[in-house]
Amino acid sequence: MRARVIIAFGLLLALSLGLAAQTSTRNLLPTVPRVHAANVMIRLAGTVSAWNASGPVTNPTITVNQGDVVTIILSSTDTVHQFALDLDRDGAKFTGSCSTGDTCSASFSPSSPPPPVTINTSSLSGTYTYFCTIHSTMQGNFIVNTGSVGATPVPLDKISLVAPYLIFAALVVALVSAVIYRSRSARRKKL
Numbered sequence: 001m002r003a004r005v006i007i008a009f010g011l012l013l014a015l016s017l018g019l020a021a022q023t024s025t026r027n028l029l030p031t032v033p034r035v036h037a038a039n040v041m042i043r044l045a046g047t048v049s050a051w052n053a054s055g056p057v058t059n060p061t062i063t064v065n066q067g068d069v070v071t072i073i074l075s076s077t078d079t080v081h082q083f084a085l086d087l088d089r090d091g092a093k094f095t096g097s098c099s100t101g102d103t104c105s106a107s108f109s110p111s112s113p114p115p116p117v118t119i120n121t122s123s124l125s126g127t128y129t130y131f132c133t134i135h136s137t138m139q140g141n142f143i144v145n146t147g148s149v150g151a152t153p154v155p156l157d158k159i160s161l162v163a164p165y166l167i168f169a170a171l172v173v174a175l176v177s178a179v180i181y182r183s184r185s186a187r188r189k190k191l
């Protein structure tokens with residue numbers, strides 16, 4: 001009779017331990033944000049009529065996620081061009097030295113492609129204009145999306161995280177109960 005009470009008590013203890021562990025981890029375990037930042041490479045071929053004039057989409061809209069590091073590889077198919085991104089959105093047009101607050105390439109021709117232009121978008125959001133500082137026909141949008149960056153939490157499978165500990169606790173309780181039961185029945189036999 002006593003043994004049954006002990007075993008029942010052990011099982012109850014294991015159950016309550018499990019419930020306690022499950023409840024306490026519910027608020028302690030953080031959710032893990034998704035990471036979207038990536039290295040993005042864009043190729044723009046300069047032609048007086050448009051960027052990427054020979055491609056399927058001319059003056060293509062460049063869309064990236066905030067946090068992406070964008071590398072723009074530039075080339076020219078005809079004459080001298082200069083890539084610029086109006087980062088401060090002041091709309092200023094210029095040629096040669098880059099306007100303060102913007103990002104530009106060097107001037108380049110078919111025989112002298114410039115070093116790639118790298119744009120870190122971690123503090124950018126919304127729509128910017130990229131253009132050729134020499135030809136007004138070469139202009140497109142550079143869009144930095146912010147919605148999907150680090151914003152989608154992934155819920156953790158909390159039960160599977162604590163399950164090994166619950167099983168261990170239940171085994172310990174069962175073992176202790178069995179030992180107590182055996183020692184008690186041995187003592188009873190002696191009597």
Ligand SMILES: [Cu+2]
Nearest residue numbers: 081132134135
């Ligand atoms: Cu140009």
